[in-house]
Amino acid sequence: MTTMLDTLCVPLIQAPMAGGPSNAALAVAVSQAGGLGMLAAGYKTVEAMAAEIDDVRAGTLNFGVNLFVPEADPSDPEALDAYATALAPMAAELGIEAPEPGPFNDDQYPAKVDYLVANPVPLVSFTFGLPTADDVARLRSVGTEIVLNATDPEEVSAADALHPDAIVVQGAEAGGHRATHGQAKEPSESSTHELVSLAREYTDRHVIAAGGVTSPEIAQNLLGAGASAVQVGTLFLTADEAGTKDAHKDALVNGQHRDTVVTRAFSGRAARALSNRFTERMAANQVVGYPQVHYMTAPLRAASADNPEGLNLWAGTGFAVCQARPAAEIVAEFRSL
Structure with a gap:
């Protein structure tokens, strides 16, 4: 069966990066250049997700939407309280109130799935876990392609059982x-090349x-190891169209x-970022606590908006080649694939 991947001019997917970078402008630019642009619905309301989808539809028909699957592993309330205490001195330095652990939330996941069933998009991907077989069937019934994420062979096998595209x-x-x-699982240290080779088994x-x-x-090299396409994130963080904070881009x-x-x-x-004062100060206090820790640190990150030492500077290991340039130029580099 032919999928969207089979029809791309460039076998490149722009990674969905929640929190601002993966906006409608970036998704449109990547798709218009021949790749596949992705919207990141994580941390957005259903209404905000819907508005971005409308913005993308105005510029391209080829795109996807990424959803965060609600966290399966529980958080320890005492550990969250201890982390809030550890954050308090940093909050005081920034002149803001000390954070408190908030309640767990599901990122409006069920409502987002319902919206995407009622208002179909070409492709939906899922991160942080797997959707139910029923959710997969509902999305498939309206013509949506399904992409799942995995970080090791066990997860590849579990994803395969849901028959994704x-x-x-x-x-x-x-x-x-x-x-x-x-969230409690320690991430694999296997390289992308190793995992692609293993996934084929x-x-x-x-x-x-x-x-x-x-x-x-x-x-x-990755295509030669058995991949059908590549997903690129860090390079697009500094694209002109990306909604990445200026301090992060710099x-x-x-x-x-x-x-x-x-x-x-x-x-x-677990997330890979550039080392900074925040990561160094909190290295000994880290806890398993998603999404509560995300919301606890949000006021500190907001207060540090212009200071990279207090921001979550997400970055892959190859970040040193990042340049400020249009997204189309990045896609064009991969046109020979």
């Missing part, structure tokens, strides 16, 4: 949140390679002196 295999090089099926569906894809040469373009670290400090889930 493709599986994103995310290696350790990836920036931002690791897509592990459960567990599925015959399209495999999309994600993590460390910063050049056409790397992409070609840190990527001019932060070659920084290292990346995998940290739970900002959200309670």
Whole structure:
């Protein structure tokens, strides 16, 4: 069966990056250039997601929407209280109130699925876990293609059982949140190339390679290992169209002196970011606590908007090649694939 991946001019998917970067302008620019643009519905209301979908439809017919699957692993209330206490001195330095653990929320996931069934889009992908078979069937019934995420062979096998159109295999090089099926799970240290090769033993569906894809040469090696397409995130963080904070963009373009670290400090889930004062100060206090930690640190991040030392500077290991340029130029680099 032919899928959207089979019809792309460039076998490249723009990674859905929640929190601002993956806006409608970026998705449209990538799709118009021959790749597949993705909207990130995470942290948005249903209404905000719907408005962005309308904005994208005005510029392209080829796009996808990514949803956060509600967290399966519970958080420890005492650990969350302890983390709030650890954050209090930083809040005081910023002149804001000390954060308190908020209640768990499901990111309006059921309502978002309902909306996408009633208002179909070409493709929906899922991160942080797997949708139910019923949700997959409902979306398929309205013509939507399904893409699932996995970070190790066990997760590839579980994803394959739901018969998706493709599986994103995310290696350790990836920036931002690791897509592990459960927040408490320690992410695999296997490279993207290793995972793509392993994935081929567990599925015959399209495999999309994600993590460390910063050049056409790397992409070609991944296609040779069995991937049908690549997913690129970090390079697009500094695209002209991206909604990435200016301080974040500048840190990527001019932060070659920084290292990346995998940290739970900002959200309670493992994510790769540029090392900064926040990650260093909270390294010994990290807890498993998504999405509560995300909402606890949100006021601190907002108060640090112009200071990269207090921001979640998501970045893959290959961030040093990031440049400020149009998204179409990034896609064009991969046109030879």
